Amino acid sequence: MDENVLEMVDIVKVFPGVIANDRVNFSLKAGEIHALLGENGAGKTTLMNILYGIYRMDSGVIKVDGRKVTIRSPRDAIKLGIGMVHQNFKLIPAHTVVENVILGSEKNGFILDLKKSGEEIKNLASSFGLKVDPFSEVWKLSMGERQRVEILKLLYKNVRIMILDEPTAVLTPQEKRELFSSLREMSSKGKSIIFITHKLDEVLEISDRVTVLRRGKNVATKVTKETNKIELANLMIGRPIIFEYSKNPQKLSGLVLKVENVRVLDEEGNVRLKGVSFSLNGGEIVGVAGIAGNGQKELAEAITGLKRVSSGKIFVRGKDLTNASPKKFFDNGVLFIPEERLGVGTAPNLSIAENLILKSYDNKLFSGPVFLNFDAIQKFAEKLVKDFEILCSSVNVPVKFLSGGNLQKVVLARELGNIINNAGGNVIVAMYPTRGLDVGATEYVRKLFLKMRDEGNAIIFFSEDLEEILSISDRVFVMFDGRIVGEIDSSEADVEKIGLMMAGSVAS
Ligand SMILES: Nc1ncnc2c1ncn2[C@@H]1O[C@H](COP(=O)(O)OP(=O)(O)OP(=O)(O)O)[C@@H](O)[C@H]1O
Numbered sequence: 001m002d003e004n005v006l007e008m009v010d011i012v013k014v015f016p017g018v019i020a021n022d023r024v025n026f027s028l029k030a031g032e033i034h035a036l037l038g039e040n041g042a043g044k045t046t047l048m049n050i051l052y053g054i055y056r057m058d059s060g061v062i063k064v065d066g067r068k069v070t071i072r073s074p075r076d077a078i079k080l081g082i083g084m085v086h087q088n089f090k091l092i093p094a095h096t097v098v099e100n101v102i103l104g105s106e107k108n109g110f111i112l113d114l115k116k117s118g119e120e121i122k123n124l125a126s127s128f129g130l131k132v133d134p135f136s137e138v139w140k141l142s143m144g145e146r147q148r149v150e151i152l153k154l155l156y157k158n159v160r161i162m163i164l165d166e167p168t169a170v171l172t173p174q175e176k177r178e179l180f181s182s183l184r185e186m187s188s189k190g191k192s193i194i195f196i197t198h199k200l201d202e203v204l205e206i207s208d209r210v211t212v213l214r215r216g217k218n219v220a221t222k223v224t225k226e227t228n229k230i231e232l233a234n235l236m237i238g239r240p241i242i243f244e245y246s247k248n249p250q251k252l253s254g255l256v257l258k259v260e261n262v263r264v265l266d267e268e269g270n271v272r273l274k275g276v277s278f279s280l281n282g283g284e285i286v287g288v289a290g291i292a293g294n295g296q297k298e299l300a301e302a303i304t305g306l307k308r309v310s311s312g313k314i315f316v317r318g319k320d321l322t323n324a325s326p327k328k329f330f331d332n333g334v335l336f337i338p339e340e341r342l343g344v345g346t347a348p349n350l351s352i353a354e355n356l357i358l359k360s361y362d363n364k365l366f367s368g369p370v371f372l373n374f375d376a377i378q379k380f381a382e383k384l385v386k387d388f389e390i391l392c393s394s395v396n397v398p399v400k401f402l403s404g405g406n407l408q409k410v411v412l413a414r415e416l417g418n419i420i421n422n423a424g425g426n427v428i429v430a431m432y433p434t435r436g437l438d439v440g441a442t443e444y445v446r447k448l449f450l451k452m453r454d455e456g457n458a459i460i461f462f463s464e465d466l467e468e469i470l471s472i473s474d475r476v477f478v479m480f481d482g483r484i485v486g487e488i489d490s491s492e493a494d495v496e497k498i499g500l501m502m503a504g505s506v507a508s
Pocket residue numbers: 015016018019020038039040041042043044045046047198391401402403404405406
């Protein structure tokens with residue numbers, strides 16, 4: 001089965017100021033799972049948007065089953081059997097699964113027999129091991145379930161080349177395992193899958209071959225079995241990468257945060273945080289594991305002053321800050337990296353430099369007696385761009401032109417840039433700090449956390465990525481249903497056990 005179902009030859013796509021795809025070649029075999037690996041801004045989404053008819057290439061050739069094709073729209077792509085699941089799903093929340101799946105499908109003509117279609121979809125779903133209730137409304141579904149609906153939509157249209165753009169970014173470890181087993185099922189039934197990612201472990205786990213893009217060029221295509229994590233990282237980044245973080249021995253510098261029996265209600269009066277207590281010391285990193293929606297957001301917001309607590313106490317370095325304002329928390333050295341970094345995070349038309357100082361405009365470093373000190377701003381921005389490896393032609397380009405991951409980096413650089421030079425004793429509260437970041441930027445953030453820890457700060461971060469939690473934490477908390485259900489020393493942590501706690505099936 002060595003026939004190529006798809007060939008992309010010498011694909012070129014230029015955006016103002018960047019060559020997003022610079023003579024890229026890519027081929028796909030029937031039944032193959034082919035990973036498309038690359039750092040933020042490498043050109044992965046662009047290449048696939050070309051294949052799916054969203055962007056027009058400037059030059060190049062696309063062949064399907066050996067025949068040259070022209071793809072001008074997603075409709076053209078679907079007709080050729082090519083489908084794409086974007087990173088941000090486009091389902092209609094008020095509709096049911098069936099309605100979403102058959103919407104836009106030509107099978108149904110005008111008459112919709114929802115019950116019959118529902119059965120059909122159920123069968124289709126179960127034949128690929130995709131668990132979904134066809135009659136559920138989409139707004140009720142988890143991100144994992146929504147993704148399955150997106151995949152079903154394509155299977156229903158009989159797509160045989162399926163493009164998934166960073167599909168695991170929104171999944172829990174369990175959901176990821178389920179997705180992978182469905183992908184294997186699809187490939188065994190002859191479907192070809194293009195799997196976009198910048199996570200090396202996923203490439204090694206799921207793909208048959210891997211194509212690596214770097215700065216718009218393809219640097220290699222490898223048979224997955226014949227490569228390894230170190231080689232792939234090197235190809236992707238162009239330099240070696242650390243996977244094992246050497247942690248300095250811990251030097252605890254006293255209690256900085258004490259949380260006592262804190263409860264938080266949501267707008268409807270439901271209890272979201274059901275009595276949480278813990279202490280944090282300077283010089284330690286605590287990773288909080290848990291499936292999103294089990295109180296992590298409420299906890300993070302309670303200890304940064306963003307959410308009122310209905311009972312309980314919060315002390316920062318002995319000072320009672322229960323229900324104080326976010327500014328008060330900030331002034332007492334409690335710093336927050338929120339989850340929603342994009343929506344609230346950036347001003348699209350402002351430059352990278354301007355975005356980087358959005359929050360620190362009153363910082364003495366940048367303001368002279370009357371004017372902002374542009375020189376200082378420029379230097380500050382250039383340093384952050386370098387540290388976080390933000391891919392851009394200059395710090396003066398508007399952030400709206402950045403790739404998804406590079407935009408993430410700008411916001412994170414801004415949040416962390418303000419605290420990099422602090423002297424210790426702070427509490428840093430970070431939600432999913434490396435989500436959407438590539439290996440290089442992830443490494444930088446983790447090293448920065450370790451450095452801040454060694455300088456005597458306390459760091460508490462929330463993540464769904466157990467590997468991440470175990471790689472840098474000193475202690476691990478597991479949250480489930482509004483409580484901390486487990487506390488484990490990371491040197492004794494066991495991934496399977498934490499996974500079960502996350503699902504609520506084991507008490508510590
Ligand atoms: N519509 C656009 N207008 C201008 N520049 C763009 C546009 N889309 C992408 N680019 C640029 O093309 C380059 C490649 O972007 P692309 O989105 O393909 O990267 P990616 O590999 O998918 O990265 P990520 O992992 O961050 O999603 C980036 O430098 C990006 O800024």
